[in-house]
Amino acid sequence: MGGVPYAYEWRVSHHTQELQSQFGDLAAGEEVDLSVAIAGRILIRRVFGKLAFFTLQDETGVIQLYLDKKAIEAGMPEAENPFQQLKQLTDIGDILGVRGTIKRTEKGELSVYVQQFQILTKSLLPLPDKWHGLTDTEKRYRQRYVDLIVNPEVRQTFRRRAQITAGIRRYLEKLDFLEIETPVLQTEAGGAEARPFITHHNTLDMQLYLRIATELHLKRLVVGGFERVFEMGRIFRNEGISTRHNPEFTSIEAYMAYGDYMAMMELTENLMATVTEEVLGTLEVDYQGTTINLTTPWRRVTMHELVKEETGLDFTKFTSVAEAITAAAAIGLDLEDCPTLGNALNEVFEARCEAKLTQPTFVTDYPVEISPLAKPHRSKTGLVERFELFIVGRETANGFSELTDPIDQRARFELQAAKKAAGDLEAQGVDEDFLTALEYGMPPTVGMGMGIDRFVMLLTNSPSIRDVIAFPLLKSAD
């Protein structure tokens, strides 16, 4: 005791939750002569003259400490007035190690009957009000460590996030998928339509981009002979920030040779349902007051059907963009800027359908114009074999039979490059090396990408993406 406010170690025998469950049915007033050692942060202090109650929190939960003057003096005979020191030197927020036995107090609170204690770390800053806690959103995100200390549900969210990512990996590995890491720093940011972050390598004196997708490298691996690959990792998009968008977020992309988009829809729903069941123990998920039912199979509907269902517009009947624009105007939609029929269809879909897709729904058969990496539909001209998964009106996953024809792929890239040259900041350039890979031959392959953060939001009932990212990007405070 005394003098060393920052200790080196404390041998812990139990965590609070273990004790709470192990002695859950101990009767009030009963004691158990089991010696335990625990450690944690002092959350609340209730101090009397010769008796004190602390609430101690460790990673798993909380337990009360029963601090009796006589017991502590008996347990720490070399110390001088140890109980007095305990009262004077400890504060809310300090990390304390204790050894003692188990006792449920007469008032019924399971406690550690402390014989010895040591201040392991002194806290110099006061914790937020124990009753009101920390509610200021900005402070919660900027000082997540404080948020984690005082809001147990925040710890639960990140614990659950870890279970989800572990569950996804376990599921895919069981299906013989191999996780391979691909470059974050790239000379050309491709694989998606998004503005990239630009950075610079000093010794090579080279402009580099942070990846906006993992797609093109994973497909190179498929060319190389890995039939089932995936990568779960951070990607970066230099776009706006909202409750659904953080500039860096986590995606998983998985590629499976010899499968098509139908197979991948099945894999995706089974993967998500399995992980949900593992983590929540149910497929009925409450999200912000709405029950989302993840029981498979999920609804599959083509974009054409859905648009017709919601708006009455039958895009299979239109022969030109002009016709579509006129018809859309009649229902109050301005599509003047749409260059092609496919763009117009997508525009109507985004404006009128997306938000209504509350229950999990695979929207299929997208226009080729907005899908530069997807294989043409085997029976519908102008469309590709693609799906997007919507849950709670949010795009949560995206997959397609991969375009494997290098000539077609070059033409699609060139269209993109033309848009880029015309000033479209989200268009991608021609990735010559990727085309070379395709020229060596890529087996028929299906790929899928999923937004991990959005899936975690769903399973943790989090309204904002910032609630599932430990340290979300915020503007600098000053």
Place this chain on the structure above:
RNA sequence: GGGUAACUAGCUCAAUGGUAGAGCAUCGGACUCUUAAUCCGUUGGUUCAGGGUUCGAGUCCCUGGUCACCCA
């Protein structure tokens, strides 16, 4: 990008244009079964920043900042 609202003590919040406050936390004291312990006392402020109106601004006006929500 547009709109709305918030910003005051460490935390949660008050304060008709007229002396900046409360609870908890801090600090000191009393107290051997508390659960937001209780009781007595104490400390604590660039009212987000900068300008303006006014005898006087936390309050009204303008500009900016951050966060939140809604819309695009």
